Amino acid sequence: MSKKELTDTFQGAIAPKDIAVRMESVSKTFTRWQRRDNITQKERVSGQEQGPKKQNARENVIEETGAFRKERMFSKDKRKRIFRQEKTTVTALDNVSFQIGRGEFVAYAGPNGAGKSTTMKLLSGMLQPTSGDLSVLGMSPEKERIALMKKLGVLFGNRTELWWDHPVIQSFAWKKVVWDIPDEMYRRNLDMVTELLDMGEIRNTFARELSLGQRMRADLAMMLLHSPELILLDEPTLGLDVVAKRQMIEFLKRINREEGVTILVTSHDMDDLEEMARRILMISDGKLAFDGSFDGLRDITGNLTHFTVTTDGRMPELEGCRLLGGKHGVFEFEVDLSGLSMKTLLGMLSRAEGILDVEIRKAPIEQVIAQLYQAWKKA
Numbered sequence: 001m002s003k004k005e006l007t008d009t010f011q012g013a014i015a016p017k018d019i020a021v022r023m024e025s026v027s028k029t030f031t032r033w034q035r036r037d038n039i040t041q042k043e044r045v046s047g048q049e050q051g052p053k054k055q056n057a058r059e060n061v062i063e064e065t066g067a068f069r070k071e072r073m074f075s076k077d078k079r080k081r082i083f084r085q086e087k088t089t090v091t092a093l094d095n096v097s098f099q100i101g102r103g104e105f106v107a108y109a110g111p112n113g114a115g116k117s118t119t120m121k122l123l124s125g126m127l128q129p130t131s132g133d134l135s136v137l138g139m140s141p142e143k144e145r146i147a148l149m150k151k152l153g154v155l156f157g158n159r160t161e162l163w164w165d166h167p168v169i170q171s172f173a174w175k176k177v178v179w180d181i182p183d184e185m186y187r188r189n190l191d192m193v194t195e196l197l198d199m200g201e202i203r204n205t206f207a208r209e210l211s212l213g214q215r216m217r218a219d220l221a222m223m224l225l226h227s228p229e230l231i232l233l234d235e236p237t238l239g240l241d242v243v244a245k246r247q248m249i250e251f252l253k254r255i256n257r258e259e260g261v262t263i264l265v266t267s268h269d270m271d272d273l274e275e276m277a278r279r280i281l282m283i284s285d286g287k288l289a290f291d292g293s294f295d296g297l298r299d300i301t302g303n304l305t306h307f308t309v310t311t312d313g314r315m316p317e318l319e320g321c322r323l324l325g326g327k328h329g330v331f332e333f334e335v336d337l338s339g340l341s342m343k344t345l346l347g348m349l350s351r352a353e354g355i356l357d358v359e360i361r362k363a364p365i366e367q368v369i370a371q372l373y374q375a376w377k378k379a
């Protein structure tokens, strides 16, 4: 199987009018300025240069670190090297192409720094691509940003749009005026989010007094007030407890199903993503690594699962499971559940002696990506 086949397994042709998101060969590079410290540790400690170079050009460089105050002798040349800025180029997205149809619920997964947030920012017009072409709801995010924002909702889990020093409802009212949301639409959406996101008690709370889960709900509610056709969610479940997460997931599924809202969502939690979305795009190092169904992904990578077993000290013998490590009676295993059923695994665990606790979870995204690369190598 070629890489091309692996990445194109899911998406058939979508009629142009049904395309919500189209990215074609999109790349994005950033220029980063970094301070380069070329001086060696030995020179740092001694504060002296090697060799008899330009003694008279030396000056005292005084550095204060907390209670310590050190005087060092550095040449001008060396100081220049210490504080010199170096330009590097970071490729956040590298020739990425995909399409999302209207009404789809798509998961966007990848390890830290893979390019997920960059994609979200490009799609919402906050950044411009270095090359390639993209359209969102038939519009160019770069050229038609204001018109697009009327149909788009964007939520970055680590940021808030709420007015910090005002009750939540005041931010909502402000959005209604600024976005010119018709009365009826505003009322309908406000009623919907109040009921489904349990906003009753937090509507009148000051944003700065909200807990993380409450703040996330309020931000999500505010994002929906103008009835967006497409919503981009960058880690909306970040830091939420199990109950808040469940509520958020159920709500998103419902607006996708009942209101036909197209959703693209990122998360580091494969379980959350699989519960929400039917299709997954995986990105790694700025390149699209997989585009398909969760079952399709499992066909390639297996159904890798990790579990931790806590015992009274004895190591459990579990056939078909790989021991990743263990100490003080806590053992970490890996198993491919496409080869060994959950029932068999639970059977083995129930027969093992001295088990106090078991925790089962999906393998981390980094490992799924590693499995994908291995599959390509073998292909």
Ligand SMILES: Nc1ncnc2c1ncn2[C@@H]1O[C@H](COP(=O)(O)OP(=O)(O)OP(=O)(O)O)[C@@H](O)[C@H]1O
Binding pocket: 030, 031, 032, 090, 091, 092, 110, 111, 112, 113, 114, 115, 116, 117, 118, 119
């Ligand atoms: N404004 C910027 N300037 C320079 N480099 C940037 C900038 N924004 C992102 N990058 C770099 O681009 C790459 C992709 O970053 P991005 O934020 O898209 O990753 P991500 O997939 O969202 O990661 P995470 O899971 O940690 O949120 C990273 O190497 C990051 O350091």
Ligand SMILES: [Mg+2]
Binding pocket: 116, 117, 118, 234
């Ligand atoms: Mg990110």
